[in-house]
Amino acid sequence: KSQLNPPTPEPPIPPTDHRTLAQTHDLFITSPYSPGSPLLLPNGAYLFQKLQAFLRAQYPQFGFKEVITPTIYKKSLWEKSGHWDNYAEDMFSVQGRGATGDTENADVGQNEEFGLKPMNCPGHCLLFSDEIRSYRDLPIRFADFSALHRNEISGALSGLTRVRRFHQDDAHIFCRPDQILAEIEQTLKFVGMVYDTFGLGPYKLLLSTRPQDHFIGTVEEWDRAEKQLATALTNSGREWYLNEGDGAFYGPKIDIILKDSNGKEHQTATIQLDFQLPQRFDLQYQASPEEIMTGTKSPSTEGLDPANRRPVIIHRAIYGSLERFIALLIEHYAGKYPFWLSPRPAIILSLNQDPKTLKHVSYLQSVLSGLKLPQTESDEYASPLPQSLSTVHLPIDVDISARGLGKKITAAKKKKYNHIIVVGAEEVQSGGMRLEVNHQPDKPTIKEVLGAILGRELEEAETE
Amino acid sequence: KSQLNPPTPEPPIPPTDHRTLAQTHDLFITSPYSPGSPLLLPNGAYLFQKLQAFLRAQYPQFGFKEVITPTIYKKSLWEKSGHWDNYAEDMFSVQGRGATGDTENADVGQNEEFGLKPMNCPGHCLLFSDEIRSYRDLPIRFADFSALHRNEISGALSGLTRVRRFHQDDAHIFCRPDQILAEIEQTLKFVGMVYDTFGLGPYKLLLSTRPQDHFIGTVEEWDRAEKQLATALTNSGREWYLNEGDGAFYGPKIDIILKDSNGKEHQTATIQLDFQLPQRFDLQYQASPEEIMTGTKSPSTEGLDPANRRPVIIHRAIYGSLERFIALLIEHYAGKYPFWLSPRPAIILSLNQDPKTLKHVSYLQSVLSGLKLPQTESDEYASPLPQSLSTVHLPIDVDISARGLGKKITAAKKKKYNHIIVVGAEEVQSGGMRLEVNHQPDKPTIKEVLGAILGRELEEAETE
Numbered sequence: 034k035s036q037l038n039p040p041t042p043e044p045p046i047p048p049t050d051h052r053t054l055a056q057t058h059d060l061f062i063t064s065p066y067s068p069g070s071p072l073l074l075p076n077g078a079y080l081f082q083k084l085q086a087f088l089r090a091q092y093p094q095f096g097f098k099e100v101i102t103p104t105i106y107k108k109s110l111w112e113k114s115g116h117w118d119n120y121a122e123d124m125f126s127v128q129g130r131g132a133t134g135d136t137e138n139a140d141v142g143q144n145e146e147f148g149l150k151p152m153n154c155p156g157h158c159l160l161f162s163d164e165i166r167s168y169r170d171l172p173i174r175f176a177d178f179s180a181l182h183r184n185e186i187s188g189a190l191s192g193l194t195r196v197r198r199f200h201q202d203d204a205h206i207f208c209r210p211d212q213i214l215a216e217i218e219q220t221l222k223f224v225g226m227v228y229d230t231f232g233l234g235p236y237k238l239l240l241s242t243r244p245q246d247h248f249i250g251t252v253e254e255w256d257r258a259e260k261q262l263a264t265a266l267t268n269s270g271r272e273w274y275l276n277e278g279d280g281a282f283y284g285p286k287i288d289i290i291l292k293d294s295n296g297k298e299h300q301t302a303t304i305q306l307d308f309q310l311p312q313r314f315d316l317q318y319q320a321s322p323e324e325i326m327t328g329t330k331s332p333s334t335e336g337l338d339p340a341n342r343r344p345v346i347i348h349r350a351i352y353g354s355l356e357r358f359i360a361l362l363i364e365h366y367a368g369k370y371p372f373w374l375s376p377r378p379a380i381i382l383s384l385n386q387d388p389k390t391l392k393h394v395s396y397l398q399s400v401l402s403g404l405k406l407p408q409t410e411s412d413e414y415a416s417p418l419p420q421s422l423s424t425v426h427l428p429i430d431v432d433i434s435a436r437g438l439g440k441k442i443t444a445a446k447k448k449k450y451n452h453i454i455v456v457g458a459e460e461v462q463s464g465g466m467r468l469e470v471n472h473q474p475d476k477p478t479i480k481e482v483l484g485a486i487l488g489r490e491l492e493e494a495e496t497e
Numbered sequence: 498k499s500q501l502n503p504p505t506p507e508p509p510i511p512p513t514d515h516r517t518l519a520q521t522h523d524l525f526i527t528s529p530y531s532p533g534s535p536l537l538l539p540n541g542a543y544l545f546q547k548l549q550a551f552l553r554a555q556y557p558q559f560g561f562k563e564v565i566t567p568t569i570y571k572k573s574l575w576e577k578s579g580h581w582d583n584y585a586e587d588m589f590s591v592q593g594r595g596a597t598g599d600t601e602n603a604d605v606g607q608n609e610e611f612g613l614k615p616m617n618c619p620g621h622c623l624l625f626s627d628e629i630r631s632y633r634d635l636p637i638r639f640a641d642f643s644a645l646h647r648n649e650i651s652g653a654l655s656g657l658t659r660v661r662r663f664h665q666d667d668a669h670i671f672c673r674p675d676q677i678l679a680e681i682e683q684t685l686k687f688v689g690m691v692y693d694t695f696g697l698g699p700y701k702l703l704l705s706t707r708p709q710d711h712f713i714g715t716v717e718e719w720d721r722a723e724k725q726l727a728t729a730l731t732n733s734g735r736e737w738y739l740n741e742g743d744g745a746f747y748g749p750k751i752d753i754i755l756k757d758s759n760g761k762e763h764q765t766a767t768i769q770l771d772f773q774l775p776q777r778f779d780l781q782y783q784a785s786p787e788e789i790m791t792g793t794k795s796p797s798t799e800g801l802d803p804a805n806r807r808p809v810i811i812h813r814a815i816y817g818s819l820e821r822f823i824a825l826l827i828e829h830y831a832g833k834y835p836f837w838l839s840p841r842p843a844i845i846l847s848l849n850q851d852p853k854t855l856k857h858v859s860y861l862q863s864v865l866s867g868l869k870l871p872q873t874e875s876d877e878y879a880s881p882l883p884q885s886l887s888t889v890h891l892p893i894d895v896d897i898s899a900r901g902l903g904k905k906i907t908a909a910k911k912k913k914y915n916h917i918i919v920v921g922a923e924e925v926q927s928g929g930m931r932l933e934v935n936h937q938p939d940k941p942t943i944k945e946v947l948g949a950i951l952g953r954e955l956e957e958a959e960t961e
């Protein structure tokens with residue numbers, strides 16, 4: 034089974050299950066037409082994209098470059114990577130439905146079987162080996178948010194935690210053996226930064242080392258790598274534990290185990306070293322003068338030009354499965370999402386159905402959403418303006434139904450909007466709005482932000 | 498064959514083929530392990546994501562909500578939608594490799610065959626029918642950037658234009674029959690805005706209407722819909738033509754035909770009305786008082802509660818296939834991408850290898866990339882700061898090799914960077930940089946922008 038997305042040890046039965054909480058916010062549905070592939074509704078997709086955008090915003094400073102890679106690869110690739118055998122029943126196989134009409138001039142493999150990818154690593158190896166790499170080019174870090182598929186038994190599927198289709202914030206670092214320390218240190222800092230941002234933790238770090246009997250490479254290689262991992266762990270200043278002999282045969286790893294508010298442990302991030310895949314894909318780089326001088330030999334460089342070396346691959350994921358991470362956040366926030374992440378940051382309620390009121394509601398909605406507006410009245414019928422890529426748009430909802438205010442407020446609170454904004458004749462007059470703040474930890478800031486957007490100070494009637 | 502992603506009528510042989518130009522910028526590679534599924538290198542993925550981000554930034558003002566939907570659905574869904582038969586050999590079939598171990602308690606369909614999705618529509622129909630919809634809720638607009646697969650013959654595959662795996666800026670509008678005009682008007686405005694942004698055009702609009710013999714629904718329904726399409730086309734102020742009788746049996750459509758600089762025509766965007774899918778998926782909404790009063794009946798509402806109606810589906814894509822649109826842009830810009838889209842906006846070259854120079858290079862790289870930097874010298878070893886989601890990061894490259902400046906400049910020009918920045922002892926002294934501008938139409942602005950970032954006026958040595 035995969036080290037990168039292991040199943041949660043016990044079925045999740047915390048006080049409020051993510052599947053129940055997800056209904057309040059209309060995050061996702063499931064369908065018998067695709068068991069284990071949750072369908073993310075607009076609010077769920079919003080959460081998903083915020084998580085993705087947050088990580089993307091961090092990639093430049095950590096040197097990751099995103100790539101976009103295929104969903105299906107021929108069986109022969111999975112045989113080369115070892116997945117076809119080792120992963121066997123966890124994989125879906127894909128076949129063209131009658132690749133007819135060109136049997137005469139068919140390419141070799143025209144009718145070959147494909148596999149639906151359970152992991153991105155083989156694809157990234159193809160990208161690495163597309164160019165001649167020098168020791169100076171390393172580390173090379175490819176990130177990939179592709180959808181992945183693993184064929185779990187349908188009886189085991191549940192919500193966002195036990196799925197067949199999921200996305201990882203997956204990345205592979207191709208580095209020299211002497212770069213492992215620096216890469217692991219950076220990765221641990223990355224993990225810390227992300228988990229702090231979401232207020233997740235504490236977490237513990239687990240180092241799994243060389244198994245006793247069956248392993249690839251030399252003892253020296255393992256020792257050298259493990260020493261770097263241990264140093265990085267110590268330098269991180271966090272608690273860490275040793276799982277001696279518990280590593281995979283192809284490399285040591287670090288697991289990040291998160292404790293939630295109910296004391297339940299979740300394995301989320303993983304950092305897995307890999308000495309095997311570089312060998313299977315015959316990955317190499319032109320050695321540095323130092324490497325040539327010391328001239329180490331090992332099974333994994335056998336057959337290589339003496340001027341070349343194999344890189345080490347580090348598989349790493351910080352969220353792990355985004356779907357599972359979302360489930361975790363749903364329970365972590367229990368419906369009270371911070372403003373920047375909230376799929377329901379604000380709703381505007383109209384006090385009446387006067388056209389002037391409705392116009393003001395629509396104006397506030399546009400302004401608070403972050404939309405560029407036409408400058409003059411007559412522009413209203415002109416072509417829409419292109420919105421800038423740097424604008425963060427907020428999904429501001431409105432309720433302009435004929436219902437009374439009490440009912441509207443009750444409905445809005447049930448849906449857990451961070452802010453409830455009420456607009457009537459008075460607000461039309463003043464050009465302002467009446468604000469109720471719910472589920473918003475940083476109240477003064479938000480008053481300021483909204484006020485600044487409007488260019489006015491806000492009246493506030495707090496609740497909760 | 499699909500109306501939404503038809504093959505280009507002729508193989509693309511313009512003066513410079515996109516496959517050649519793509520090599521200059523390292524945009525993508527292909528692999529025999531997955532024919533027709535291009536692997537996007539970091540620069541290609543950057544272009545892809547800019548296009549995606551640009552469209553996402555426009556979605557709020559046009560009322561589209563993004564959703565995330567499965568890659569595989571059971572055969573039974575594709576039978577329901579009609580794709581399994583009508584699309585037959587264009588689809589890939591997917592099968593679990595031995596869903597063993599639970600034949601006893603297996604759900605119905607545990608071992609059922611899946612289809613790899615060639616289109617998003619059936620998934621969006623599932624989302625629509627998940628809730629009871631009222632006439633007030635319409636239009637509902639779902640957008641989806643999912644990967645799609647169509648099994649083209651391998652001999653026909655080529656670059657980014659004839660592929661098996663691609664992504665559309667796909668969306669489905671579920672609306673009332675009386676909302677067609679407004680939706681089409683908005684969609685045509687959207688198309689115009691996007692094509693203007695990229696400087697693409699002119700383009701012509703083609704309306705395909707009801708076929709003579711075989712069609713779904715009533716003549717009245719068709720007439721009413723076609724009248725709205727024609728009015729929207731006329732209101733757009735663009736040239737449009739009639740393709741009488743050339744519509745699909747399930748609804749009329751508008752094609753957008755783009756003429757490139759070589760006079761070659763490309764079909765990109767499509768707006769396809771669909772009276773059939775709502776019927777196959779039994780989609781309905783609670784009718785408005787007006788609809789109940791007029792009480793129209795038609796085959797597509799047969800069997801429906803008299804208080805309910807079927808929505809119309811509008812399939813629409815503005816880019817069409819993102820891969821094909823990128824190919825088009827590659828040839829359109831011929832390597833000279835505008836700054837905001839360019840995968841190589843700037844490179845910094847060091848004049849020497851003095852540590853002070855290298856430090857200044859690294860400082861400039863961070864600042865120009867848009868990275869938040871540690872405030873003090875001692876912060877350098879502190880934890881990295883989370884970068885904001887609203888920052889647009891630029892991929893700024895450096896060349897600090899020991900080669901001479903002449904060689905570095907030649908290499909940088911070959912790679913078509915928009916800006917070449919040179920840093921030596923003098924620049925370290927002044928804290929500035931020396932700038933060469935290439936392929937940048939809006940020179941004064943960029944001087945200003947970079948100067949503002951640095952807080953200094955720039956020395957400039959123009960080239961080209």
Ligand SMILES: [Zn+2]
Nearest residue numbers: 152153154348
């Ligand atoms: Zn991996």
Ligand SMILES: [Zn+2]
Nearest residue numbers: 616617618812
């Ligand atoms: Zn469609």
